[in-house]
Amino acid sequence: MMFYLFDIIIALMTIILACLCLFSRQAINSITYFIALGLIVALIWTRLGAYDVAIAEAAIGSGVTGALLLFSWRKLRAAKSNITLTENTISKKVIATAFFIVVIIVFSLSSILLFSKPNSALAYLVDSSLSDSGVLNPVTAVLLNFRSFDTLLEIGVLFLAALGVYSIGISLFDYELKPSSNFLLHSLSKLVVPACVLFGGYTLWVGSYSPGGAFQAGAVWAGALILLRLAHPRLLARKLSPWLLTIGLIVFIAAAIATFVINKNFLLYPALYAGKWILLIETAAAISIALLLYSLFFIPKKINSKSAANTITDDAGESI
């Protein structure tokens, strides 16, 4: 029982945080609880041994999504829209329905867990074919080799999401920071952005034999890009090249066609070079994911290069 004390605590924390997130009065409180909830869920993934998912949950679920929510909240508040952000009421019917659904889910899950044998056949299959897959990390093997179609579709879905955001045409962050506010962000970016570029590359590389991979690397790079854009509005002002945005999808589809030509089967990598094919696809995918996540925040607009708001100065008035 003591051994599971930690697990019980974080399970309780998850439920409490979720309730707080749903039922708090102010939107900003909900957002904060949501970010905390993401981190606790990442802890749960770690406890379950799913380290890749834990990294992705912390980076994308808490980091990128949290930033997205905060930007949206500020933009809505600034626009003084009709949506009342200070009140967060849910009708009684919704609460009752949600409670009912949760009870059903918990009941069915627990009966499945209690009364059926765990199916270890899948894990055995993966482990026995691992040496043929070209990588040592079973998660990457499944994602990029055994079930590569699913990953191809996932990247397609991400691309569609970015298309949707672009077509609305409203950027979440469309005013320039006051010149003096840029100074500290500028200094922060000098430290963080190169480190994130390097570390994202490492995460991409290490996905072959350790927790990591394309999605995690893409999330790290997206964070670096967003910070760079906040600190240096001039630098990334031009439109994102559509080639870069879609390169993940293009490379993946090209790989599929190429493998069809070579092996008469889509995405059946040549046996000796499977690892290299996977690395190539992962790199393209990571670049795409980073740019797609970044594009959720910023719709590029032409910035007048001569305006005074674009010169970054620090508090003393010196220009950087």
Add this chain to the structure above:
Amino acid sequence: MIILDVLTVILLVVGLVFFFAGSIGLLRFPDLMCRVHALTKADNIGLACISLAVAIYSNDWLIGLKIIFVWLFILATSSLMSFIIARRINMSNKIISGDSR
């Protein structure tokens, strides 16, 4: 080696104590600026203790080196972040923010 394990546990507990102190400081201190004080200092020492504990536990100098890099990076970013937050808190105070307008 059992002495390394004992050291690891001690460092982990000490780190926990500091992190907990930071969180309690968040609740106890009266003013926003004081709370940033508590969080920055206590959490940094907590992180140092826990990083050291993990580095010792891993028994591998390469992993220990990696952890030192991570610790230095978090140190730099968190102290910069506390500066950014402290500055933001005082934005409305014209004298401090140096707004000449």
Add this chain to the structure above:
Amino acid sequence: MIIRLIIFSIIWMIFAQGQLNSLIVGLPAIVLASVISCRLADKNVGSFSLVGFLKFSVFFVKESFKGGLDIARRVYSKDLDIDPKYVVYESTLPTRFQRLFLSCCISLLPGTLTASLIGKTVIIHSLINAENVKQEVAQCEQVIANMFPAATDGKYVEPVS
């Protein structure tokens, strides 16, 4: 630029545990990181002394540990015993990078937190002992100055007041 390339290569090699075939991803990452770092960086950072760095590390570890311990002591005792005040301090460090470095160190030293940095003026929020703050910060400044010996910042312009 070369220095950055070397430093980033070393960091990459440490992370990748010396595997040379990691360079297929590593080399572009290292080069890109160095280019970005150069593009973003300050115009002149000044020289760096290793001995000064070691002395600074010792000072820093000792003082930041005292800082954390101080907070823990206050938090776990019945009486909070704080006297928050703002202190204005004129720094004598030459480059802006060094003053920023000083501000970050001040935030980690016991009882002090930087609120604002305008030119050479640092505004510090102190939790206790407002009289000792200037001495402690001067001490910290001295250690930092020893780490970056004789750097000149010819481009410093007097702030318009």
